[in-house]
Amino acid sequence: MQAPTSPELLARLVSFDTTSRLSNLPLIDFVEDYLAGYGIESRRVMDETGTKANLWATIGPDGPGGIILSGHTDVVPVDGQTWASDPFTLTERDGQLYGRGACDMKGFLASTLAAVPAMAGASLARPIHIAFSYDEEVGCLGVARLIDWLQKEAATPAYCIVGEPTLMEVVIGHKGKRSMHVTVRGLSCHSSLAPHGVNAVDYAAMMAVKLREIGARLAAEGPFDAAYDVPHSTAHTGVLIGGTALNIVPDLARLDCEFRVLPGVDADRLVEEFVGYAKNELEPQMHAISQDTGIDIDVFAGFPALDTPPDAEVTTLVRRFAGSNGDGKVAFGTEGGRFSETLGVPTIVCGPGSIEQAHKPDEFVARDQLTRCDTFLGRVVDWARAPG
Numbered sequence: 237m238q239a240p241t242s243p244e245l246l247a248r249l250v251s252f253d254t255t256s257r258l259s260n261l262p263l264i265d266f267v268e269d270y271l272a273g274y275g276i277e278s279r280r281v282m283d284e285t286g287t288k289a290n291l292w293a294t295i296g297p298d299g300p301g302g303i304i305l306s307g308h309t310d311v312v313p314v315d316g317q318t319w320a321s322d323p324f325t326l327t328e329r330d331g332q333l334y335g336r337g338a339c340d341m342k343g344f345l346a347s348t349l350a351a352v353p354a355m356a357g358a359s360l361a362r363p364i365h366i367a368f369s370y371d372e373e374v375g376c377l378g379v380a381r382l383i384d385w386l387q388k389e390a391a392t393p394a395y396c397i398v399g400e401p402t403l404m405e406v407v408i409g410h411k412g413k414r415s416m417h418v419t420v421r422g423l424s425c426h427s428s429l430a431p432h433g434v435n436a437v438d439y440a441a442m443m444a445v446k447l448r449e450i451g452a453r454l455a456a457e458g459p460f461d462a463a464y465d466v467p468h469s470t471a472h473t474g475v476l477i478g479g480t481a482l483n484i485v486p487d488l489a490r491l492d493c494e495f496r497v498l499p500g501v502d503a504d505r506l507v508e509e510f511v512g513y514a515k516n517e518l519e520p521q522m523h524a525i526s527q528d529t530g531i532d533i534d535v536f537a538g539f540p541a542l543d544t545p546p547d548a549e550v551t552t553l554v555r556r557f558a559g560s561n562g563d564g565k566v567a568f569g570t571e572g573g574r575f576s577e578t579l580g581v582p583t584i585v586c587g588p589g590s591i592e593q594a595h596k597p598d599e600f601v602a603r604d605q606l607t608r609c610d611t612f613l614g615r616v617v618d619w620a621r622a623p624g
């Protein structure tokens with residue numbers, strides 16, 4: 237049987253609608269069967285509902301060392317987007333392969349699977365681990381469970397490559413993130429009696445202004461790293477919802493907001509400052525009218541920053557695979573922060589396609605990016621085969 241190419245495998249992977257809100261199990265079944273065809277056993281690490289799974293597979297010797305090839309299986313929704321062709325049918329136009337997830341990041345998954353026959357056929361001296369996660373796009377949730385499991389059950393790998401789209405450039409750093417839901421519980425009444433109520437929209441607005449103040453301070457005082465497009469940490473409100481009618485004092489409002497921090501900046505301290513403002517400044521004012529009011533802040537997702545030194549072993553190694561001298565830093569987050577910070581495995585981000593195309597209608601990966609990734613992974617296999 238002819239081994240499938242990376243574009244052929246990408247077409248299969250794109251055909252599974254793995255939008256984060258859906259189960260990824262049909263895709264995981266496919267990958268598991270594919271690996272089994274080469275005699276490779278997979279391990280599933282499920283979510284709490286049993287409808288999503290991380291997949292972990294080791295090729296080569298058991299034991300410590302070797303390298304993780306990591307990617308997420310989920311994709312962002314196509315809702316409200318206008319596509320020139322069906323987003324779940326990979327379509328080629330002018331050397332570009334269009335489909336949801338083509339670039340973010342089923343392209344890397346496809347190249348990894350296309351390299352499996354070479355991995356399985358070689359006698360590897362170092363293990364190559366495949367780590368495919370779920371729910372990356374909604375806050376790197378799946379990989380957290382996978383890493384918990386790895387800490388308990390598996391020997392620690394030496395290196396990790398996260399194949400998020402970097403145009404196959406070597407990326408050593410990204411910011412960390414904390415995502416928060418803020419719920420403001422006020423007290424409703426007729427607007428003509430406004431001072432008798434607790435206006436949830438007003439307090440939500442004050443929380444948004446507080447975030448702006450923290451953001452302004454971070455922008456003015458740093459710390460700074462000029463390697464990032466935005467060279468400082470940021471604070472941002474993405475959603476502010478509240479109220480039902482002009483003549484009702486609103487009893488409920490909601491904010492969705494985030495901090496993104498440079499490596500070395502303590503994101504939890506910023507969250508504490510934000511929570512402290514709610515508890516110490518705003519809630520006493522609200523409680524003066526009614527004890528049943530308040531502000532609840534739920535940090536529902538986040539990931540650590542990635543900060544791999546330019547002279548680290550893993551950086552030198554992955555530069556060799558990529559045929560590049562890069563040491564870039566990117567604005568977007570990845571699962572790399574978790575592999576590096578939580579699991580303690582030196583990590584680099586390097587994968588096919590451009591983040592410019594991610595999450596958009598008519599997302600694509602260029603065919604030659606997949607070819608470059610195939611070459612890159614061929615070098616990974618050579619390295620695992622012949623230590624030295």
Ligand SMILES: [Zn+2]
Pocket residue numbers: 308340341372400
């Ligand atoms: Zn991604």
